[in-house]
Amino acid sequence: MTSVVLALIAGAVVGLSLGGLGGGGTVLTAPALIYLLGFSPQQATTAALVVVAATSATALFAHARAGAVRWRLGAVFAAAGVVPAVVVGRFTEHVPAAVTTGAFAVVAALAGVLLLRRSRSRDRSRAGDAVRPGRAAGVGAGLGALTGFLGVGGGFLAVPALVGVLAVPMSAAVGTSLLVITVNAVAAFGARLGAITAVDWALVGPFAAAALLGAWDGRRLAAKVDATALRRVFAAALVVVSVAMAADTVLNGR
Structure with a gap:
C-alpha cells in the first residue's frame, strides 16, 4: 500500500472522528503521520496542526449551520488558549522525540478514557448561553498549552469540560469544541512556521483533503448512527494507539 493511500485512509478516519464527535481524531493524526507515513514526532505535530485546523473549521461550519455552536462561550474558551498555544509551540523543537512520543501516549490514553466516560453519560440540558469567564478561561488556557506542545486540538478534553464544568448540552458542546x-x-x-520546510507536504495534502471530506461525512454519520457506539470505537482505537506509542518509547527511545 502506497504512502498516499495510507494518508487518504488515515485522513478519512480523523475527519470522521472530528465531524462526528468533536474530538478524538486529532489525537490520531500525529501517530498516523509518525507510524504510517514515517514523519518524525516534531514534523508530525507541526503537520497535524494544519490538518486539525482545516478539518475543524470545516466541521465547525457544518455544526454552525445546524445552530449547534455556543459562540460567546466558545470565544472566551478559545481566546484564553491562544497565548499558551503560541508560547508552548515555540519551545517544542527543543523537546526530545522520546518525550513527545511518551506524552502523546499518555494523552491518547486519556482521550480514550474520556470518550468511554462520555459514552456512559447522559446529555445535560441545564445551562443557557451565559458565559462563565473564569472557568472557561482556565480550561481554555490549559487546552491551548496542550495544543502548542502536542499538535492536538484538545477536543477530547474540551467536550467533557464544556459538558461537565460549564454545563453545556452535548449537542452544543461538540460544535463549540470545534471553534x-x-x-x-x-x-x-503560527508559532511553528520555522519548521514547515521540514514537513513532506506531498503527503500532508492528501491526508488533509481526506480529513476534510471525512468531517462532512462525520457530521451526517453522527445524525444516523448511535453516538455511544461511535465513541466506543474511537476510544478503543485511541487506547491501542497509546499502548503502541508507549511501547515504542520504551523499546526504541523515540
Whole structure:
C-alpha cells in the first residue's frame, strides 16, 4: 500500500472522528503521520496542526449551520488558549522525540478514557448561553498549552469540560469544541512556521483533503448512527494507539 493511500485512509478516519464527535481524531493524526507515513514526532505535530485546523473549521461550519455552536462561550474558551498555544509551540523543537512520543501516549490514553466516560453519560440540558469567564478561561488556557506542545486540538478534553464544568448540552458542546480547536490549532501553527520546510507536504495534502471530506461525512454519520457506539470505537482505537506509542518509547527511545 502506497504512502498516499495510507494518508487518504488515515485522513478519512480523523475527519470522521472530528465531524462526528468533536474530538478524538486529532489525537490520531500525529501517530498516523509518525507510524504510517514515517514523519518524525516534531514534523508530525507541526503537520497535524494544519490538518486539525482545516478539518475543524470545516466541521465547525457544518455544526454552525445546524445552530449547534455556543459562540460567546466558545470565544472566551478559545481566546484564553491562544497565548499558551503560541508560547508552548515555540519551545517544542527543543523537546526530545522520546518525550513527545511518551506524552502523546499518555494523552491518547486519556482521550480514550474520556470518550468511554462520555459514552456512559447522559446529555445535560441545564445551562443557557451565559458565559462563565473564569472557568472557561482556565480550561481554555490549559487546552491551548496542550495544543502548542502536542499538535492536538484538545477536543477530547474540551467536550467533557464544556459538558461537565460549564454545563453545556452535548449537542452544543461538540460544535463549540470545534471553534476552540480551530483557534488553538491556528495559533500553535503560527508559532511553528520555522519548521514547515521540514514537513513532506506531498503527503500532508492528501491526508488533509481526506480529513476534510471525512468531517462532512462525520457530521451526517453522527445524525444516523448511535453516538455511544461511535465513541466506543474511537476510544478503543485511541487506547491501542497509546499502548503502541508507549511501547515504542520504551523499546526504541523515540
